[in-house]
Amino acid sequence: MTTEMKASVLKNLDAVRAMIRRHKRNDMLFAMVGLVALMLGLLTLLTLFIDLVMDGYPRFNLQFFSDFPSRRAGSAGLLSAWVGSALVMLVTFLTAVPVGVAAGLYLEEYAPKNWFSDLIEINVSNLAGVPSIIYGLLALGLFVYGFNFGQSILTAGLTLGLLILPIVIVSTREAIRGIPVAIREAAYAVGATKWQVVSDHVVKYSQGGILTGVIIGMSRAIGETAPIITIGALTFIAFLPPSPISDVAPFINFQWLDSGFTVLPIQMFNWLSRPDHAFHINAAATGAIIIVVTLLMNGTAIYLRYKIRKNIKW
Amino acid sequence: MVNITTPIKAEARDLNFFYSNGNQALKSINMPLYEKKITALIGPSGCGKSTFLRCFNRMHDLYPGNKYQGQIVMHPDNTNILEAGVDPIEVRMRISMVFQKPNPFPKTIYENVAYGLRVRDEKNKRTLDDKVEEALKGAALWNEVKDRLQDLAFNLSGGQQQRLCIARALATDPEIMLFDEPTSALDPIATANIEELMSELKEKLTILVVTHNMQQAARVSDYTAYMYLGELMEYGDTNQIFTRPTRKETEDYITGKFG
Numbered sequence: 239m240t241t242e243m244k245a246s247v248l249k250n251l252d253a254v255r256a257m258i259r260r261h262k263r264n265d266m267l268f269a270m271v272g273l274v275a276l277m278l279g280l281l282t283l284l285t286l287f288i289d290l291v292m293d294g295y296p297r298f299n300l301q302f303f304s305d306f307p308s309r310r311a312g313s314a315g316l317l318s319a320w321v322g323s324a325l326v327m328l329v330t331f332l333t334a335v336p337v338g339v340a341a342g343l344y345l346e347e348y349a350p351k352n353w354f355s356d357l358i359e360i361n362v363s364n365l366a367g368v369p370s371i372i373y374g375l376l377a378l379g380l381f382v383y384g385f386n387f388g389q390s391i392l393t394a395g396l397t398l399g400l401l402i403l404p405i406v407i408v409s410t411r412e413a414i415r416g417i418p419v420a421i422r423e424a425a426y427a428v429g430a431t432k433w434q435v436v437s438d439h440v441v442k443y444s445q446g447g448i449l450t451g452v453i454i455g456m457s458r459a460i461g462e463t464a465p466i467i468t469i470g471a472l473t474f475i476a477f478l479p480p481s482p483i484s485d486v487a488p489f490i491n492f493q494w495l496d497s498g499f500t501v502l503p504i505q506m507f508n509w510l511s512r513p514d515h516a517f518h519i520n521a522a523a524t525g526a527i528i529i530v531v532t533l534l535m536n537g538t539a540i541y542l543r544y545k546i547r548k549n550i551k552w
Numbered sequence: 553m554v555n556i557t558t559p560i561k562a563e564a565r566d567l568n569f570f571y572s573n574g575n576q577a578l579k580s581i582n583m584p585l586y587e588k589k590i591t592a593l594i595g596p597s598g599c600g601k602s603t604f605l606r607c608f609n610r611m612h613d614l615y616p617g618n619k620y621q622g623q624i625v626m627h628p629d630n631t632n633i634l635e636a637g638v639d640p641i642e643v644r645m646r647i648s649m650v651f652q653k654p655n656p657f658p659k660t661i662y663e664n665v666a667y668g669l670r671v672r673d674e675k676n677k678r679t680l681d682d683k684v685e686e687a688l689k690g691a692a693l694w695n696e697v698k699d700r701l702q703d704l705a706f707n708l709s710g711g712q713q714q715r716l717c718i719a720r721a722l723a724t725d726p727e728i729m730l731f732d733e734p735t736s737a738l739d740p741i742a743t744a745n746i747e748e749l750m751s752e753l754k755e756k757l758t759i760l761v762v763t764h765n766m767q768q769a770a771r772v773s774d775y776t777a778y779m780y781l782g783e784l785m786e787y788g789d790t791n792q793i794f795t796r797p798t799r800k801e802t803e804d805y806i807t808g809k810f811g
Contacts, residue, residue, distance in 0.1 A: 247628055247629060247727075248628075248629055251629060251631075251642075251646075254642055254645050254646075255639075255642060257672065257673060258639055258641050258642055258645070261641075262639075262641075
C-alpha cells in the first residue's frame with residue numbers, strides 16, 4: 239500500500255470520527271429526554287403512593303383487616319370490604335376466564351375469516367374501551383332486575399367478569415397468534431384434529447400470555463368502583479357473607495353468592511366522603527392497600543410470563 | 553503457504569472472547585485477513601465461527617456482559633478495533649456485514665440501499681441516486697430492479713433480497729465485508745449467484761465468510777480456516793487445506809468423517 243493511500247484512509251477516518259461524535263450528541267440528547275419523561279410519570283405516581291402510605295400509616299395493623307366498619311374511625315376496619323373483594327374476584331375469575339379464553343380460541347382458530355369475524359374483532363377491541371359505568375347500567379338492567387340476582391356478590395362478580403371479558407379475549411388471541419405456523423403444521427402433519435392441535439399445543443404454549451391478560455384484567459377489576467356503585471352495592475356492611483365452605487355435606491354452599499357486600503374501593507370512597515378527618519386516614523390506608531394488591535397481581539403476571547416463556551423458544 | 557507479497561488488511565492477535573454467561577467461545581486466535589482476498593471460516597456448528605466473525609464489527613457490544621480479550625488490528629492505520637476507546641460505530645462504518653437470513657427493512661428497494669448513506673448524513677439526491685445504482689450494480693441486482701426501485705423490498709425473491717442486503721452493505725464503501733452463512737437460506741441457483749458476486753467483490757474489498765458448505769469454501773475462498781471448539785485448528789491457502797491438510801482433524805472434517 240502506497241503512503242498516499244494510507245494517508246487518505248487516515249484522513250477519511252478523522253472525518254468519520256467527527257461525524258460519529260456529532261451523531262452521538264443526538265443519542266445523548268434523546269437518552270436525557272427519555273429519562274426525564276420516564277421520571278415525570280414514575281415520580282408522580284411514586285409521590286402519590288408515598289403520600290397515601292404516610293397518611294394511612296397509623297392504620298397499618300392486623301386490627302384494620304379484622305374489624306368491621308364502625309362509626310368511630312379509630313376502630314373501623316376493612317374486614318367486610320376485603321372479604322367482599324375476594325369473593326367478587328372469585329366470581330369474576332370463574333366466569334371471565336373460561337368464557338374469554340373459549341371465545342378467543344374460537345375466534346382465532348375456528349371462526350371463518352370474513353367480514354363478519356372482522357366486525358366482531360373490531361367490536362371486541364372496542365368493548366375493552368367502553369366506560370365501566372356503562373357495564374354497571376347494563377348489569378343493573380340485566381342481572382339485578384332481569385334475572386333478579388339482586389344487589390349481590392353474584393351480580394358484582396358477573397358485572398366485573400363482563401367488564402374484563404374483552405381484555406381476556408384480546409390477550410388470548412394475541413398469545414395464540416404468537417405461536418408459529420410451523421408448530422401447528424408439525425402437529426397437523428402427524429394426524430391431529432383441530433381440537434387436538436388446539437388443546438395439546440396452542441393452549442399450552444400460549445398459557446403465559448393468556449394468564450398475563452387474565453391477571454391484568456383482574457387487577458383492573460379489583461379497583462373498579464363505578465359499575466359496583468351503579469348496581470347498588472352497600473357502603474356500610476357490618477356482617478360477612480355466609481361461608482362458602484360448610485360443615486355438612488356437600489361441604490360447599492352457594493348462599494354467599496346472594497349476599498349483600500361491599501368492596502375495597504367502595505369502602506375507601508365511603509370513608510373519603512365523610513367530613514371527619516380521622517376517616518380520611520382509613521381511606522388513605524385502603525388506597526395504599528389497593529395499590530399494593532394491584533402491584534402484587536401485576537408482578538405475578540410478569541413473573542409467570544417470564545417463567546412460562548423461559549422454556550419456550552421460537 | 554502464506555503469500556507474503558499480499559498485504560494484510562486485518563489480523564486477530566491472541567483473541568479470546570467470553571459471552572456474558574462466562575462461556576469462553578474463542579480461545580487465543582491468531583489469524584490474518586489478506587487484503588482483497590476471501591477468507592472462509594469452516595467448522596462444525598457451535599465452534600465459534602460466527603462468534604469470531606461478529607467480533608470484527610463489534611456486534612457483541614450490543615449485548616451487555618460480553619468480553620473481548622486480545623486484539624483485532626486493522627491496517628493500514630494499525631487501529632485495534634477491539635480497544636475500549638474505539639467506537640463500535642466507527643468500526644461498523646468501515647466493516648459491513650451480510651447476515652444469514654436476508655434481513656431487508658420493510659421499506660422500498662431504494663431506501664434499503666440508501667440507508668447506510670443516510671446514516672452517514674448524505675442528503676444530496678444526485679449522490680444518493682448514483683451510489684444506490686452503483687451498489688445495486690455491484691450486487692448484480694440492478695438489471696432486475698432498475699424499473700421498480702420504489703417497490704417494497706419484501707416483494708423480491710429470497711436470493712434477490714440477499715443481494716439487496718449485499719448492496720446495502722456495499723453502498724457505504726466498506727474496507728471489509730463480513731458474510732455469515734450468506735447462502736444457507738437460498739436455493740442452488742441463488743447460491744451460485746451470490747458466490748459469483750463474492751468473487752467479483754474481492755476486486756474491491758476484503759471478505760470474511762462463515763460457511764457450512766465445504767464446496768462453497770473450496771469454490772470461493774483464497775484462504776480457509778478450520779475452527780473447532782473455539783480454537784483455530786488450521787489456517788492456510790484454500791488449495792492446501794483441501795488437498796493436503798496438515799492436521800488429521802481438519803482432514804476428517806473436510807472429508808465428512810466428522811462433523
